[in-house]
Amino acid sequence: MIDITVHNQAGEEVGxxxxxxxxxxxxxxxxxxxxxxxRYHANRRxxxxxxxxxxxxAYSTRKLYKQKGTGNARRGPAGTNIMRHGGHGxxxxxxxxxxxxxxxxxxxxxxxxxxxxAIDGEIKIVDKLDYDKPSTKxxxxxxxxxxxxxxxLVALPSISGHEAVxxxxxxxxxxxxxxxxxxxxxxxxxxxLVDKAAFEAYIGRVTSDELAKxxxxxx
Numbered sequence: 001m002i003d004i005t006v007h008n009q010a011g012e013e014v015g016x017x018x019x020x021x022x023x024x025x026x027x028x029x030x031x032x033x034x035x036x037x038x039r040y041h042a043n044r045r046x047x048x049x050x051x052x053x054x055x056x057x058a059y060s061t062r063k064l065y066k067q068k069g070t071g072n073a074r075r076g077p078a079g080t081n082i083m084r085h086g087g088h089g090x091x092x093x094x095x096x097x098x099x100x101x102x103x104x105x106x107x108x109x110x111x112x113x114x115x116x117x118a119i120d121g122e123i124k125i126v127d128k129l130d131y132d133k134p135s136t137k138x139x140x141x142x143x144x145x146x147x148x149x150x151x152x153l154v155a156l157p158s159i160s161g162h163e164a165v166x167x168x169x170x171x172x173x174x175x176x177x178x179x180x181x182x183x184x185x186x187x188x189x190x191x192x193l194v195d196k197a198a199f200e201a202y203i204g205r206v207t208s209d210e211l212a213k214x215x216x217x218x219x
Contacts, residue, residue: 001019001020002115003017004018004125006127007125007127008126008127009145017200019118021115024112024115025115032105033112033116033183033187036105037184039099042098047094048094049092049094050092051091052091053087054081054087057079057085057086057087060077060079063075063076064077109183110186114186117186117191122190123192123199124192124194126142129156129163129193130163132162133162134162134165135166139166140170143170143173148191150190151173152174152191153175153191153192154167154173154176155176155178155193156176156195156198157197159176159177178198181202
């Protein structure tokens with residue numbers, strides 16, 4: 001079991017949450033996390049880069065001058081790839097960079113990234129993250145009280161609430177919905193800031209069958 005400290009708005013410790021490692025994959029799997037990270041990164045590429053080859057340049061195919069007798073190099077047409085504004089020898093073509101990954105592996109990678117954060121003590125849980133009105137200053141003070149001095153991912157039940165509006169203007173702070181947590185965003189940020197109720201709901205999504213299967217594999 002991993003104990004994660006729960007803080008209040010002033011940064012004071014008010015309790016702890018115990019998390020079973022088996023709910024988050026049992027152990028950190030670096031190879032799985034890397035595969036998931038590379039996949040997310042690759043799937044964000046547009047794949048729309050394109051350059052012209054020799055057949056697509058607007059040059060005549062006429063030989064510039066005769067082969068011998070001019071004292072110049074043996075030149076062909078002006079659109080060759082060694083000439084300025086000529087066609088590319090190995091032209092880029094639009095194509096998809098997308099990678100596939102089984103659903104169970106993706107879900108395990110997401111939970112495994114949370115486990116890595118929990119082991120390193122980089123999960124900051126607040127007992128109640130609820131604002132009556134947007135306040136970037138109050139949210140900044142909260143980060144200072146929790147000693148969050150690096151990049152931070154704020155996971156909220158909804159990204160349309162006052163808390164999300166308060167956090168989105170801060171530098172090095174990104175906001176996401178708790179049910180959209182993924183390995184790419186978690187690994188791109190040093191800290192994960194989450195509400196206690198939202199975190200317990202996220203952890204509780206693992207079904208009893210999955211938990212029993214994970215414990216059987218670990219034994």
